[in-house]
Each structure stands twice: as structure tokens, then as C-alpha cells.
Amino acid sequence: MIGLLLYNRKGAPLVVGLSIVAIGLTLWHQSKYGSEKVKVQIIDFRPNDIEKYEKCDKAFRPDSVAMSQSGYNIPVIPYGALDRFTVLTMVFNRLQSYRDVIQHYICMPFVDRLVLLWANQEVDPPTRESVNVSCSEKLFVHRLKSAALTRRFANFPEIQTDAVFNVDDDKLVPAGDLQRAFKVWKKYPWGIVGYENRCCTGTAPNLTYGTDRKSWSYRLILTSAAFLHREYLRLFDEKCPAEVRADIDRNKNCEDILMNFLVREHCKCSGVVYVGPGHIRSPKKIQQSAALSSRPDHSIYRTGCVKTFMNLYSKTVNFTASKCVFIN
Numbered sequence: 001m002i003g004l005l006l007y008n009r010k011g012a013p014l015v016v017g018l019s020i021v022a023i024g025l026t027l028w029h030q031s032k033y034g035s036e037k038v039k040v041q042i043i044d045f046r047p048n049d050i051e052k053y054e055k056c057d058k059a060f061r062p063d064s065v066a067m068s069q070s071g072y073n074i075p076v077i078p079y080g081a082l083d084r085f086t087v088l089t090m091v092f093n094r095l096q097s098y099r100d101v102i103q104h105y106i107c108m109p110f111v112d113r114l115v116l117l118w119a120n121q122e123v124d125p126p127t128r129e130s131v132n133v134s135c136s137e138k139l140f141v142h143r144l145k146s147a148a149l150t151r152r153f154a155n156f157p158e159i160q161t162d163a164v165f166n167v168d169d170d171k172l173v174p175a176g177d178l179q180r181a182f183k184v185w186k187k188y189p190w191g192i193v194g195y196e197n198r199c200c201t202g203t204a205p206n207l208t209y210g211t212d213r214k215s216w217s218y219r220l221i222l223t224s225a226a227f228l229h230r231e232y233l234r235l236f237d238e239k240c241p242a243e244v245r246a247d248i249d250r251n252k253n254c255e256d257i258l259m260n261f262l263v264r265e266h267c268k269c270s271g272v273v274y275v276g277p278g279h280i281r282s283p284k285k286i287q288q289s290a291a292l293s294s295r296p297d298h299s300i301y302r303t304g305c306v307k308t309f310m311n312l313y314s315k316t317v318n319f320t321a322s323k324c325v326f327i328n
Contacts, residue, residue, distance in 0.1 A: 056324040062190045063268035070266060072231045079186040084112035085163035085227070090144075090152045092119045094169050099131055100283035104172045107135040110179065115140045115158045119147040148249040153236035153259060162189070164233065168224040170282050177278040184275050184326050185227035190267045192260060194226030195278040199321060200306055207310070209257075209302040217321040221272045223256040225280060228263075236262055241312070253298065254305035261309045264317045275326050 054060050064076040087105045091098045098116070106114045118125035118141055125143045128136040140158040144151050152166070163185060167173065177195070185193040197218035200207035236259055240248075248255050263271040310319055 057270050057320075057322040059270040059318055059320045060322075060324075061269055062271075066268050067190065067266065072235050072266065074229045074231045074266070075189050076267075079162070079189060082161075082163065082186055084110050084161055085165050085182055086112050086159045086161045086230070087114040087165050087167060088117070088152075088156075088159065089114070089167050089169050090117040090119055091169050092147060095120070095123060096285040097283035098126075098169055099133070100285060101167075101169050101172065102131055102139060103133045104283075105167075106133060106138050108175050108178070110182065111138065112161045113138050113140055113158065115142060115156060117152060117156075118143045119151065121147055146249075148245075149252050149255050150236075150240060150245050150248050152255065153233045153240075155230070155234040155237055159230050159233070162230055164228050164230045166223045166226055166228060171225050172281050172283060173225055174279050177280075181227055181275045181278070184273060188273050189229050190263075190269070191271045191273045192221040192223065192226050192228055192263055193273040193275060193326075194221040194223070195275060195280060196222040196225060197272070197274045198222060200303075200319075204319070205307060205310055207303070207306055209299055209306050217323050218272065218274060219319060219321050220257060220260045221274060223259055225278070228259075232259065232263060232266070235266060244308075244312070251301060253301050257302060257305050258309060261313050261317055261319075264319070265313055268318075270318075270320055270322055272322055273326050274322070274324065 062076050067074060067076055089098075089101060102114060102116065105111055116125070116139065125141045127141070128139050131139060133139075142156055142158055163182065165178065165182075173195070181193050181195065185191075198209060198211060198220045199218045200209055200220075202208050239262060240258065244258060248258065260271065310317075
């Protein structure tokens with residue numbers, strides 16, 4: 001029996017019990033809104049059999065030949081004895097809560113380093129001494145030359161592990177959820193493995209960004225809390241078109257959507273791996289007003305980004321949807 005957190009069509013959280021009898025499941029859940037039927041795909045990956053997952057996501061298998069010739073060293077086979085990853089987070093204006101973020105992650109035994117990207121151009125970045133937390137030797141502060149949002153994805157020398165957990169400075173992911181997603185990522189290091197997904201409703205090319213509460217499918221994994229191979233940071237930095245980079249930095253939006261398209265283009269596959277929502281919480285001193293996603297035109301602008309990127313990568317990216325939920 002597995003516990004899975006879902007949301008009904010009106011956004012209310014629901015906890016349902018699942019008994020796995022097949023890859024495709026039809027679930028019934030009861031709430032104050034009545035009984036609803038939801039179809040999801042649950043993937044129990046204890047047998048290492050990629051053909052099993054292709055029954056759920058037909059675009060799941062990467063093109064190993066194309067990837068091997070790309071110039072980026074991203075494997076298509078599972079990792080063995082990889083036991084640590086880097087936490088990468090960027091700080092703009094949440095100057096009262098970043099210490100909570102550091103303290104939450106830095107002493108976890110499987111965290112190799114926490115790399116803090118300091119994007120605030122008016123306040124000096126903290127030092128290990130000023131932060132004053134345990135395990136401070138694992139803290140590396142990288143002061144950025146600008147507050148450009150695209151700088152969150154770059155080949156930073158402080159990163160020494162292949163696995164990178166990208167996380168926003170308003171998200172605290174429990175250790176158990178991190179270990180679970182890390183284990184999934186080690187099996188599929190060519191993909192984006194994360195806790196938050198988004199779909200695009202409608203018919204291509206007229207898709208609308210958001211969450212599909214009807215089919216529960218998704219096309220994007222948000223990099224606000226997701227594992228990536230560090231080579232994807234270099235790939236993004238080298239392959240992000242100049243005009244797209246300028247637009248992202250000017251509007252402070254859509255860098256994560258572009259990363260999804262670049263991952264799909266690189267692996268010639270869906271590249272999205274959803275591990276369920278996790279038990280993510282926010283720091284106590286969080287400044288909600290500083291959230292970029294709180295802007296009124298946030299979703300409208302992201303819909304425009306999806307359409308732009310679909311046109312830009314129309315010949316190299318298959319922007320398919322998935323219903324797979326990868327469990328451990």
C-alpha cells in the first residue's frame with residue numbers, strides 16, 4: 001500500500017491509498033466535493049526494466065547514440081555508488097530566510113555542498129562565519145555579477161558532484177523526500193526529477209500553461225525543487241539563445257521551462273520524472289511578497305513562453321505529456 005497526495009479539481013489536497021495491481025490504475029477518492037475518478041500511472045521501479053516505464057511514457061527512452069555524440073557527459077545508464085549531491089539555491093531578496101534554508105540542508109549526510117548563489121547586488125553576501133551554522137565547511141557562497149535569472153544555471157566550479165538539487169530559497173524538502181528523489185534520479189540521470197509538475201492544456205500549438213486537474217498529465221518538471229545532472233547547467237549556459245536569455249532576464253521568468261525544452265532536445269525523450277509532491281514547507285521568516293510567481297501575469301507570461309519554445313524547438317523536441325508517478 002502506498003500513500004499518494006493528490007488534489008481534487010477544486011485544489012483541495014487529498015490523501016488516497018493505492019494498491020498496485022498493474023501499471024495503469026483507476027482511483028476513486030472521496031472528498032467533500034463528492035466522489036471523483038482519477039487515472040494515474042504508478043511506476044514501481046524496483047525491477048530495473050526501462051521497457052516497463054515505456055508502457056507508461058512512450059517517449060521515456062533516451063537516444064543513447066545522440067547523447068554520446070553531444071559533447072556533454074550525461075549517462076543513460078543508472079549510477080552505482082553515488083551517495084552525495086550538491087544543493088544549489090539562488091538568493092535575491094529573501095534576506096531574512098536564507099539562513100533557515102542553509103541550516104535545513106547543509107548537515108544532511110548525503111549533501112556534499114550547499115552552493116549559495118548570491119544575486120542581490122546591493123547587499124554583501126554572507127560568509128561562513130556570519131551564517132554561523134553547523135557544517136559550515138560545506139557552505140560555498142558564489143556572488144553573481146548580476147541578478148540575471150539565467151545565472152542560476154551555469155557550470156559553477158564549486159559544484160563537485162554530478163547530481164545537483166536545484167531548489168528555490170523558499171522551499172525546505174525533508175531528508176526522506178530528498179533521498180527518495182535522489183534514488184530515482186540515479187536511475188534516470190538524463191532527466192529532470194522533481195516534486196512539482198505542470199501541464200499545458202489545450203491542443204498544440206495553442207497550449208495554456210497550468211495544472212491539468214482533469215487528466216493529471218504533465219509536461220514540465222519545475223526546477224524549483226528538482227534533481228539535474230550538472231552537465232545540464234553547462235548545456236543551458238552554452239545553448240540558451242541570446243534573445244531568449246535576454247527576455248528571461250528582463251522578465252524574470254521561464255528559465256525552468258527552457259531547461260525542460262533543452263533536456264528534451266538533448267536526450268531526444270520526454271526527460272520528465274515526477275516523484276510526487278513531497279512534504280515541502282517554507283521557512284518561518286519567508287517573504288511571500290518576494291515570490292516571482294505571485295505576480296498577476298505570471299501564468300499568462302509562461303503560456304507565452306511555452307508557445308515560443310514550442311516554435312523554437314519544433315523540429316528537435318517532442319513536447320509529449322506523461323501521467324507517470326515514479327515511486328520508491
